[in-house]
Amino acid sequence: MRLTIVVGMTAGGVGMHVRSLVERLGGLGIEVGVAGPQETQDRFDFVGAGARFAPVRIGSAPNPPADLAAVLALRRAFRATDVVHAHGFRAAALSGLALGRRRDGRVPLLATWHNAVLVTGPKRVLIGQLEKLAARRADVTLGVSSDLVARARELGAADVRLAPVAAPRVQPAERDAAAVRAELGAGDRPLLLAVNRLAEQKGLDVLLAAAARWRDREPQPLVVVAGDGPLEDELNADIARDDLPVRLLGRRSDVPDLLAAADLYVLTSVWEGRPLVIQEAMQVGLAVVTTAAGGVPELVGDGAKVVPVGDVQAVADAVDTLLDDPRARAELGERGRRTAADWPDEDDNARLVADLCRDLAGH
Incomplete structure (x- = not known):
C-alpha cells in the first residue's frame, strides 16, 4: 500500500x-x-x-x-x-x-x-x-x-x-569524556547540558537566570547549550552582559559525546510533548532536572527531578541539591535508565x- x-x-x-x-x-x-x-x-x-x-x-x-x-x-x-x-x-x-x-x-x-x-x-x-x-x-x-x-x-x-x-537509541560516545570536557573548557567544574532549539518555547531565560545563581558555587558550574535558533544573538548578549557561566555551542552532531561528558541534563521549557533529548539523557543514565512542561511529567515519572514551569529558584535549588549529593545524582540517573527501558x-x-x-x- x-x-x-x-x-x-x-x-x-x-x-x-x-x-x-x-x-x-x-x-x-x-x-x-x-x-x-x-x-x-x-x-x-x-x-x-x-x-x-x-x-x-x-x-x-x-x-x-x-x-x-x-x-x-x-x-x-x-x-x-x-x-x-x-x-x-x-x-x-x-x-x-x-x-x-x-x-x-x-x-x-x-x-x-x-x-x-x-x-x-x-x-x-x-x-x-x-x-x-x-x-x-x-x-x-x-x-x-x-x-x-x-x-x-x-x-x-x-x-x-x-x-x-x-527517541532513537543513543549511540555510544566516540570520544573520551575528559577530552570533551577539555574542549568545552569545563575541566573539573560541574558540566550542565541542555540541547535545545533557541526559541521562546524552551524557556532559556529561566536557564540563564538560574545560571546567575550558580556563579557563587565553588567550583562554578559550566552550562552548555547545544542548538541554534532565532534567539541566539539575544541570548549571547544576555550571557555577555551578565557574565554568565553559559556557552552556546550551536548545532552539534556529537550529542552522545556531550551526554557522556555531562554531570546533569537541564530542561527549562514552557511546553514539551515528549522531548527526545530527555529520553536520550535518561537512556544513558544522566540525571535530569526538568520543568513540568506539557507531557514531561507523564514521560519521566520518578526518573527525573521535576520542578514547576518558570520557577527559577526551583531549577537552581534542584541542581544545587544534586551537585551537592553525587550519590543522589547517580541514583536519579539509574532510576531514569530503568524508566527509559520500558518506553516504546x-x-x-x-x-x-x-x-x-x-x-x-x-x-
Missing part, C-alpha cells in the same frame, strides 16, 4: 520521527512518499531513507496565499496514495483541506499532533480555527502527550489516541503507524 507523509518546516524532533518512520515502513510493506518543504528534505534526507519526495511549502505560520498553493500541491501529491499521515496541526489542516471533509471513499487522513499552540491574541483565534479544522478532518488523531489528546478531543476529533514518539521504541512507532494505515485503507 502507498502512504504519503506530510510534514512542515521542522529542525528537530518531528523531522527525526518522520525520518525514523520512513526508514522502517518500507520493511513493513508500505511504500512511502513525503510531501513538505525542500528545507526539511535537505535537513533530514527522506529520499536517502527510501521515500519519494514532493516539495510543498508548508510554513510555520498562517499565510493564505502560500497555504492555498500548498493545498493545491498536496492534492497533486495525494493522487496515487492510499493513506495520508500528517505531522503537526498545520500539516493536518492543509491536508484536510486538500482531501475535503471526512466521507466514504475519501483518502483517509491520519494526523499526529506533536506540539501545543502557545501564541496569544488575534493570532490565537486564527490558529484555533486551523486546530479545529485539523481535528475534524482527520479520521484518526494521535497525540504525543495526554494534553494534546485532550485538546484534539475537545475540538471534535473523531478518534483520538495517545501515541508516544520514541522506534520499531514500535513504525508498527503502530503501519497497522493504523492498513486499518484505515481497509487492507
Whole structure:
C-alpha cells in the first residue's frame, strides 16, 4: 500500500520521527512518499531513507496565499496514495483541506499532533480555527502527550489516541569524556547540558537566570547549550552582559559525546510533548532536572527531578541539591535508565503507524 507523509518546516524532533518512520515502513510493506518543504528534505534526507519526495511549502505560520498553493500541491501529491499521515496541526489542516471533509471513499487522513499552540491574541483565534479544522478532518488523531489528546478531543476529533514518539537509541560516545570536557573548557567544574532549539518555547531565560545563581558555587558550574535558533544573538548578549557561566555551542552532531561528558541534563521549557533529548539523557543514565512542561511529567515519572514551569529558584535549588549529593545524582540517573527501558521504541512507532494505515485503507 502507498502512504504519503506530510510534514512542515521542522529542525528537530518531528523531522527525526518522520525520518525514523520512513526508514522502517518500507520493511513493513508500505511504500512511502513525503510531501513538505525542500528545507526539511535537505535537513533530514527522506529520499536517502527510501521515500519519494514532493516539495510543498508548508510554513510555520498562517499565510493564505502560500497555504492555498500548498493545498493545491498536496492534492497533486495525494493522487496515487492510499493513506495520508500528517505531522503537526498545520500539516493536518492543509491536508484536510486538500482531501475535503471526512466521507466514504475519501483518502483517509491520519494526523499526529506533536506540539501545543502557545501564541496569544488575534493570532490565537486564527490558529484555533486551523486546530479545529485539523481535528475534524482527520479520521484518526494521535497525540504525543495526554494534553494534546485532550485538546484534539475537545475540538471534535473523531478518534483520538495517545501515541508516544520514541527517541532513537543513543549511540555510544566516540570520544573520551575528559577530552570533551577539555574542549568545552569545563575541566573539573560541574558540566550542565541542555540541547535545545533557541526559541521562546524552551524557556532559556529561566536557564540563564538560574545560571546567575550558580556563579557563587565553588567550583562554578559550566552550562552548555547545544542548538541554534532565532534567539541566539539575544541570548549571547544576555550571557555577555551578565557574565554568565553559559556557552552556546550551536548545532552539534556529537550529542552522545556531550551526554557522556555531562554531570546533569537541564530542561527549562514552557511546553514539551515528549522531548527526545530527555529520553536520550535518561537512556544513558544522566540525571535530569526538568520543568513540568506539557507531557514531561507523564514521560519521566520518578526518573527525573521535576520542578514547576518558570520557577527559577526551583531549577537552581534542584541542581544545587544534586551537585551537592553525587550519590543522589547517580541514583536519579539509574532510576531514569530503568524508566527509559520500558518506553516504546522506534520499531514500535513504525508498527503502530503501519497497522493504523492498513486499518484505515481497509487492507
